[in-house]
Amino acid sequence: MSKPSATADLLPPATQTPCCPPMAAQRVEPATALQLAPAFKALGDPVRLQLMSMIASAPGGEICVCDLTPSFEVSGSTISHHLKTLRDAGLVDAERRASWVYYRARPGLMRQLATLLTPSGDDLTSN
Amino acid sequence: MSKPSATADLLPPATQTPCCPPMAAQRVEPATALQLAPAFKALGDPVRLQLMSMIASAPGGEICVCDLTPSFEVSGSTISHHLKTLRDAGLVDAERRASWVYYRARPGLMRQLATLLTPSGDDLTSN
DNA sequence: ACGCGGATTCGATGCATGTCAAGCTCGACG
């Protein structure tokens, strides 16, 4: 990657900063881009996108890995690796209960991404 | 292969399909994931994210490459390569006028991504 | 016609990523 004077003050998880007006309304600053690009990258794989949607749309807000893995052709270790990527991006959270691991979505970052992509003054809920 | 049709006419990446309810409301199907993941991946680079925002927020709806390049540390060829990535993803469109090339945003796909990320029943405009 | 400056493309290189097989860790249950 490049080296634009890396500000090593990353705070990947729990990004509560109201840092993101729609990109159509205002230019995204370099620091914001560095912070949010990994989240987009994490969603930039078909398997991870489906994983994220299965987690986000899970009834009860959480879903077991054992319910995720059979939906894909790839191996279990690959699913685990993708889940770690989503975890590192701050998009999901994992919790172990008994022998199973449950994943749940972190809506905060996803809402930031959605706001960033929203056209200025557009109402997405009018669907 | 010298076919410099700058207006890349790749196959339409679902710019009109109502394929995307919020992923928090319904699981994304494999075909949809295959279609939209490249768009997320295209936004998954800090430089491209800034480029996209500069294009989307440009006054008049378009911006010259000569106004984009000086904002980054990377070389001009790298900027051009990133712009091609955004073009191939269906996020921007390019037009040559005189010696300069102008880029403009294609809001259709971006709106699909925003809808996909929107929490069910949430109002993004209340920010 | 010629050269000039802007933008894309080409070829090369080093790093990141997706994937799998195998090994390991953590609870549960005999």
Place this chain on the structure above:
DNA sequence: CGTCGAGCTTGACATGCATCGAATCCGCGT
């Protein structure tokens, strides 16, 4: 204890990607 199953981690490999310099293409002036 000992073993078993569910997930995670590690090592390894092939592919992809970001980046650069150089070459090429494209209009425009002189």
